Amino acid sequence: MYQSITMPEFEQLWKKTPVKLVDVREDDEFAHAHVDGAISMPLSGLEDTADQLDKDENYYVMCLSGARSTAACQYLASKGYKVTNVMGGISAWRGEVV
DSSP: OEEOHHHHHHHHHHHOHHHHEEEEEOOOHHHHOOOTTTOOGGGGGGOOOOOSOOTTEEEEEEEESHHHHHHHHHHHHTTEEEEOOOOOOOHHHHHHOO
């Protein structure tokens, strides 16, 4: 099971507390623009890279609009990871991007 958070809620959290953000868009999308500090972990390779995450940590998962992050959260939660889906994705992000 995983949680979901709206982008405005996430933005407020991001400003107040250091959080671990996983961006599940593909490498070319991530290279084009991403939230500074996000971990690139494309959904297409998540089965091979998920073990790089720490099951004791909480992760927020983002994509472009929310569909891939939902799928990633379902997968990661089924493997025992603590994840929260950031609804709206980077399309809804109003902060700076790298």
